Amino acid sequence: MITLDNLTKIFDTDRGVVSAADHINMEVPQGEICVLLGPSGCGKTTTLKMVNRIITPTSGRVLINGKDTSEQDTVSLRRSIGYVIQQIGLFPNMTIEENISIVPKLIGWDKSRYLKRASELLEMVAMDPAIFLKRYPNELSGGQQQRIGVIRALAADPPVMLMDEPFGAIDPINREVIQDEFLKLHRELKKTVMFVSHDIDEAVKMADRIAIFKEGKLIQYDTPDDILSHPINDFVKGFVGRDRALKRLQLVTVAEVLETESSVVTAEDSLATALQRMTDAGYERAIIVVDGDGRPVGYVSRSVATTTKGNCGQHSYNLRTLVRPEDDLRTVASKMFTHDATWLPCVSEHGKLMGVVTQRGITHHLGATYKSSHAKEQNLQHARVAP
Amino acid sequence: MKGLGTSRFFQLPVLIGVFLLGVYLQRSGLIDGMLYYWEDIVYLTNQHIQLTIISGSLAIAVGLPLGIVLSRPRFIKVSEWAMQGLNIGTTIPTLAILALSMSLLGIGFVPSVFGLFIASLLPIVRNTYTGLLGIPAHLKESASGIGMSAGQMLLRVEIPNAANVIFAGIRTALAINVGTVPLVFLIGGGGLGELIFTGIDLFDTEMMLAGALMTALLAITVDILVAACAFLMVPRGINPSRA
Numbered sequence: 156m157i158t159l160d161n162l163t164k165i166f167d168t169d170r171g172v173v174s175a176a177d178h179i180n181m182e183v184p185q186g187e188i189c190v191l192l193g194p195s196g197c198g199k200t201t202t203l204k205m206v207n208r209i210i211t212p213t214s215g216r217v218l219i220n221g222k223d224t225s226e227q228d229t230v231s232l233r234r235s236i237g238y239v240i241q242q243i244g245l246f247p248n249m250t251i252e253e254n255i256s257i258v259p260k261l262i263g264w265d266k267s268r269y270l271k272r273a274s275e276l277l278e279m280v281a282m283d284p285a286i287f288l289k290r291y292p293n294e295l296s297g298g299q300q301q302r303i304g305v306i307r308a309l310a311a312d313p314p315v316m317l318m319d320e321p322f323g324a325i326d327p328i329n330r331e332v333i334q335d336e337f338l339k340l341h342r343e344l345k346k347t348v349m350f351v352s353h354d355i356d357e358a359v360k361m362a363d364r365i366a367i368f369k370e371g372k373l374i375q376y377d378t379p380d381d382i383l384s385h386p387i388n389d390f391v392k393g394f395v396g397r398d399r400a401l402k403r404l405q406l407v408t409v410a411e412v413l414e415t416e417s418s419v420v421t422a423e424d425s426l427a428t429a430l431q432r433m434t435d436a437g438y439e440r441a442i443i444v445v446d447g448d449g450r451p452v453g454y455v456s457r458s459v460a461t462t463t464k465g466n467c468g469q470h471s472y473n474l475r476t477l478v479r480p481e482d483d484l485r486t487v488a489s490k491m492f493t494h495d496a497t498w499l500p501c502v503s504e505h506g507k508l509m510g511v512v513t514q515r516g517i518t519h520h521l522g523a524t525y526k527s528s529h530a531k532e533q534n535l536q537h538a539r540v541a542p
Numbered sequence: 543m544k545g546l547g548t549s550r551f552f553q554l555p556v557l558i559g560v561f562l563l564g565v566y567l568q569r570s571g572l573i574d575g576m577l578y579y580w581e582d583i584v585y586l587t588n589q590h591i592q593l594t595i596i597s598g599s600l601a602i603a604v605g606l607p608l609g610i611v612l613s614r615p616r617f618i619k620v621s622e623w624a625m626q627g628l629n630i631g632t633t634i635p636t637l638a639i640l641a642l643s644m645s646l647l648g649i650g651f652v653p654s655v656f657g658l659f660i661a662s663l664l665p666i667v668r669n670t671y672t673g674l675l676g677i678p679a680h681l682k683e684s685a686s687g688i689g690m691s692a693g694q695m696l697l698r699v700e701i702p703n704a705a706n707v708i709f710a711g712i713r714t715a716l717a718i719n720v721g722t723v724p725l726v727f728l729i730g731g732g733g734l735g736e737l738i739f740t741g742i743d744l745f746d747t748e749m750m751l752a753g754a755l756m757t758a759l760l761a762i763t764v765d766i767l768v769a770a771c772a773f774l775m776v777p778r779g780i781n782p783s784r785a
């Protein structure tokens with residue numbers, strides 16, 4: 156757990172006094188990812204660097220698991236905190252193995268242990284130790300270097316990680332991949348993470364909590380869902396963007412809005428049976444055709460079933476795309492637009508039909524969001540007007 | 543880094559030149575003439591090498607730590623001045639340095655070594671200093687953020703990553719050093735200058751050439767030795783010649 160207690164940093168510059176962090180109070184619970192979010196120059200980096208004392212606070216305290224960091228030896232404090240920066244900061248004179256082993260070596264692990272750890276960590280990010288251990292940083296791509304940056308910070312298994320725009324310099328496609336990888340690692344390792352970003356999408360994706368900063372002040376500290384549905388003021392509203400309702404879709408998975416598809420047909424069923432089942436189940440447009448193992452293989456539309464005779468196998472259309480229960484609704488919505496579909500089948504890991512996601516289901520979810528946030532905004536306005 | 547590339551570029555023509563020169567010398571009977579001084583050559587070459595090794599090692603032993611100290615943040619005020627001073631120092635001709643050294647310490651071995659030491663000190667200090675200052679801030683931040691002490695950061699991150707620049711300085715310094723040694727004959731230091739200057743005075747081409755060729759040979763050998771050290775000692779990840 157990281158606690159910031161009235162944390163303040165004032166820089167004396169030629170242009171005058173700058174409050175880079177102004178009485179910040181917040182708490183990052185054990186095992187959560189907290190994203191510090193805000194426009195450039197709002198004090199995110201300054202706040203982050205006060206945690207490992209690269210910047211000394213002007214006033215206020217930082218506590219890690221209740222212990223005041225200013226009372227600890229700075230060097231050993233830092234060895235217990237993983238640190239990842241945007242420029243990555245791998246040491247070009249050291250091999251990947253040496254880079255990863257730095258902190259374990261500094262804290263006196265024996266050789267066999269830190270070498271084993273280096274291989275283990277490389278495997279965690281799907282990089283083959285046999286290939287990469289003996290390479291130098293300049294022999295790796297940007298994305299690979301940043302993966303090494305992350306696992307180097309994890310090497311000595313620190314309970315706390317600080318990450319300053321770690322994926323900011325990586326191209327968008329690789330960034331998605333490395334974000335997913337990090338989330339997967341995080342689910343296993345459960346570190347307490349403070350993560351700086353200026354990208355709302357990244358924040359929504361990564362964060363358990365988002366802290367929005369403006370000019371050195373903490374404006375709102377909430378879960379991504381609350382930030383998106385109940386932005387506290389116009390600044391936050393502007394920052395999260397007009398499409399915040401759409402962004403919120405990213406936080407919901409298919410599993411949460413899945414409509415179970417109880418009625419299906421097989422290829423051998425006649426179209427008359429298909430029509431009957433659609434009517435019974437109240438499906439307006441189509442029914443899914445499954446194979447003997449319950450895997451969707453196509454669909455029969457109501458119009459075909461009403462006008463044609465024969466069996467379903469001959470008159471089914473191919474399914475254009477499938478979704479998985481763990482996909483987020485943003486992905487699903489985008490697939491729907493791409494394939495011009497109003498519904499998509501959802502399948503399990505083994506390809507079995509689990510149900511469908513419909514546009515109506517998604518709209519319903521959006522509508523619910525609008526209502527609740529609208530109500531809360533009005534309440535807030537009342538509250539502001541009242542005194 | 544640039545120096546390395548250029549010297550490679552010139553290596554082949556130089557080798558061919560040396561070879562042709564050798565053929566010419568053999569034909570003209572100059573080689574026999576030079577071999578007449580063989581004992582002197584051996585003795586003076588030894589002396590020459592001694593002068594280089596002693597003054598060169600002194601320059602490295604003093605220059606490296608001096609460059610390191612000057613690059614530390616707390617000396618930044620002092621070091622700006624010091625570097626200005628050193629830069630002016632480099633513009634003084636080496637012969638003048640030897641003359642000053644003689645006026646301070648008299649003639650003989652000690653003033654010779656001292657003069658050579660001063661002449662080769664400057665490039666080492668300057669390159670160590672600029673090499674260390676040139677380490678990107680994010681590397682240092684990364685090192686201290688990871689929990690390295692100042693000393694660990696210097697030894698494991700700063701010096702290794704400045705190694706190319708530092709070696710370039712040592713190479714320049716030793717090139718200056720070997721090239722200056724013949725001049726210390728003028729202040730009584732001995733070395734191959736004795737053959738060169740005496741040869742010039744006596745219009746004895748063989749004698750002069752014996753000294754000059756030996757000096758050239760030594761210069762090339764030293765340069766190759768330093769390059770080999772750099773090749774072996776600079777880690778592959780930052781070594782332009784091993785990329």
Ligand SMILES: Nc1ncnc2c1ncn2[C@@H]1O[C@H](COP(=O)(O)OP(=O)(O)O)[C@@H](O)[C@H]1O
Nearest residue numbers: 166168173175194195196197198199200201202
């Ligand atoms: N070392 C410093 N000296 C003076 N001012 C600084 C220093 N570091 C940051 N600042 C100022 O503090 C403010 C916050 O900076 P920073 O924390 O880097 O912002 P962010 O990471 O959110 O972009 C900025 O106005 C910046 O100019």
Ligand SMILES: [Mg+2]
Nearest residue numbers: 199200201351
């Ligand atoms: Mg920043």
